[in-house]
Amino acid sequence: MTNFPASPEKSPAFGHTSGVKNRQRWSMAGCLAVLALMAPTAVFAQAAPVVAPADVDAPPPVARPQPNAPPRRIAPPPQLPAPQAAPPAAIPPAATPAADPNAPADPNAKKEPSVEEKALRGVVAIERAGQPISLGVALAGDGRILAALSPLGSGNDLEARFADGSVARVKLGHHDRTWDLALLVPQSGRWTEGLVASTRDPLRTDATIRGFTMGQKGKPTVAQTVIRGRKNLLGADDATLANAFELGSRVSPLDLGAPIIDEDGRVVALLGRGCSPNEGRPCTPVAFGIPMSAIRSFLRTVPPTAVAPAAWLGIQGSSEVGMFAKGVRVQSIAPDSPAAEAKLKGGDASVSDMIVAVDGVPVTSPEQLAEVIRTHAVGEKVPLTVFGQGKYRQVTVVLRQAPDPRAAPKAPPAHPAELPTLGDAAPPTQARPRADVLERRR
Secondary structure (H helix, E strand, O other), X not given: OOOOOOOHHHOHHHHHHHHHHHHHXXXXXXHHHHHHHHHHHHHHHHOOOOOOOOOOOOOOOOOOOOOOOOOOOOOOHHHOOOXXXXXXXXXXXXXXXXXXXXXXXXXXXXXXXXXXXXXXXXXXEEEEOOEEEEEEEEEOOOOOEEEEOHHHOOOXXXXXXXXXXXXXXXXXXXXXXXXXXXXXXXXXXXXXXOEOEOOOXXXXXOOOOEEEEEOHHHOEEEEEOOEXXXXXXXXXXXXXXXXXXXXXXXXXXXXXXXXXXXXXXXXEEEEEEEEEEEOOEEEEEEEEEEEHHHHHHHHHOOOOOOOOOOEEOOEEEEEEEOOOOEEEEEEEEOOOOHHHHOOOOOOOOOOOOEEEEEOOEEOOOHHHHHHHHHOOOOOOEEEEEEEEOOEEEEEEEEOEEOOOOOOOOOOOOOOHHHOOOOOOOOOOOOHXXXXXXXXXXX
């Protein structure tokens, strides 16, 4: 049995082995020292600094070791932290830049119309023979026009020019001489962008009042208007105009009938003509503001006959439900009617048309058809959806006023001598039949 030595002093072999190991340790330490001195140079040579653009702040450059500086002992390479690269240059976004509150507004953006611009859509120019004579205001949801009576004269041959430039013939439907008020009824078309009444006092301190004046080429424009207060004036037949608005601004005769609006675009008064009393002298003609109380009283007295003429299609029909469609079957068509001009076909079901819808509204009975037609105005172009000959088609009709059934028939010739003799053709009464005769003679 072999006994191992208890200490190196008692065994020469153990001392020799220990010396070899010590030399290996010193050799390894020397190699590590050389690697430690060479590692910083290799690391910095591999990690070159990134140069940022001139307009971007770059990180401070990394300090390189000086050639004569004493060597530093650092940790082995596997334990060195990875070199950090410079941050990338900041690139401003090109697609959606941040909104700048101080940036100028986009000129192509749709601008919201002002209160005055909206109100101008309801102001109407009254004309006679193409010449403007006064202003008026269209009633919202009604289409009729409120105006001053005094500029209208006889009330005949009047036309209304609306904000879009369209012109409609109007008739005097109702009037009040005392307050100088008139209600005009358009005979064609229906203007929907009218104004409404205000419930606010125009004499309050914070009120903003605007009026309208006849501009160039008969086009209304916004004008400054001042209301001083209320005053009793004289109307037609020396009737008292109680609590009329006294104006502090000049008014042109062409401006009579124009509305006066508040800051919300609602009507507080209408320009009319009255007379300011003078003690011991004749009264002075003045323009004044007709208050809403007088206007409401006037509108309550409008007769039921002062309405726009009803639109007319000119057919007789019956309800029908077919295999492919249901609507109003056209049985007969009145001559010279809108339906005849649109070439609708009536008569037997095999050849006649069936009206299925009016301007996209389905109709299934003659009563419903007449009701939908009445919602449109005289002169309006209305599309009809028609089913006939096995297919659908769209027809546009121009609605007109129905002929008056009470109109007297044409009177016969006054003298027998005006009658054609036997064997002679009837004398031409219109230009078109005369042209036909001339054509036959050729």
